[in-house]
Amino acid sequence: MVRKKEIHEQRVRGYFIDATKEILKSEGLKSVSVRNIADRAGYSFATLYNYFKDAKELVFHCVEDFRKECLDYATVKAAKQPAGTRHLKALFLAYLEYFVQYPGIYELFFKEALSDIDDNGNTTMLVVSLLPTLCEADWQHIAKQKELSRKEVETSKSALLLGSTGMLSLYLGRRYPSSYASFLKEAENFIDQQLK
Amino acid sequence: MVRKKEIHEQRVRGYFIDATKEILKSEGLKSVSVRNIADRAGYSFATLYNYFKDAKELVFHCVEDFRKECLDYATVKAAKQPAGTRHLKALFLAYLEYFVQYPGIYELFFKEALSDIDDNGNTTMLVVSLLPTLCEADWQHIAKQKELSRKEVETSKSALLLGSTGMLSLYLGRRYPSSYASFLKEAENFIDQQLK
């Protein structure tokens, strides 16, 4: 009966992961502690170490779930727009909106050090490929319609990833610009410029 | 004799600031602790609280010094290039190089939460204005030579700040791209594209 054991293990791991996700969404990374997670999961803090190496490993298990949530959020939000630059722009803005809504998830994706947890770059790929994955179909469409050349698409794709990361870093970390309205305007200016 | 007291106070504050700067440069933000700083400064950890509200306040006093250091570093490094896009590009790459060399200073500038310390956006301005200040003369030159329009200069200026912040976030935080050579190539591509 090795099956039963695995089912139980997966279940308990899920309890810890769910508890961690709750904390990340509501209070942010600073409130994530071994004892805090275990309390929410209904276990002792020591039990956590039977299922995860430490809280960091646990936290990075949330990345996959949040990534999917962000994909869904942006896809739904941009659904009304026609394929191409219009749709791409809507996706881009919804992507930014998601992280502004959940700053704790931004911290997890872009600020939390993963130097310790030997991850083989898996988490990095999940994070870095999120925006490109979201926009892939529209890039195809834009290239097909010859609105931009292949080369231009590549550089724009890269610029969008770098620019969005920079915008979130400055806005969520340094309150620059100081209002959400200014932030949005800057985001629109940026993507309009890059899609020129 | 209020003078003597102030001199002494400034001196001791300097000892703590220097100790903090040493730690930030060598071991990074994770090693900054009240006891660690005080040890290096040659005082008890309790003495720190007589001169600073807490370690965070102390840490942000380092921002000004590092900002100046980065300005000097990039200015010297780009000195050989002729004014304009060539010089601008050299400054941009040196700016990135400085933070790659001292990841602890990058963390301090772009990752450390300043939500707690009510700073009136002073630290934000120091951080955000660094690259624009560095490049100001070259932007003037470029606009004068009509290589780019006023409007184009503004959007490029903004894109450079956002892009550099994003690049450093992804490279230093997520090891993307995985090698420094790739990082440099991406940086060059980005600035060439933005200066089109």
Place this chain on the structure above:
DNA sequence: TTTAAAATTTGAACACTGTTCAATAAATTT
């Protein structure tokens, strides 16, 4: 069903962190 074995859960203990505050030490003034 009772007993033995295996698996799971747990809190004590230790080493770190930040922070406060009363006691000590040093410097200054009287």
Place this chain on the structure above:
DNA sequence: AAATTTATTGAACAGTGTTCAAATTTTAAA
């Protein structure tokens, strides 16, 4: 030299992560 002010300090407390042997629960065997 004595009194007063100023500066420095370590003890103490509440957090943090982590380990490990003991206690508990679950499973298997008799």
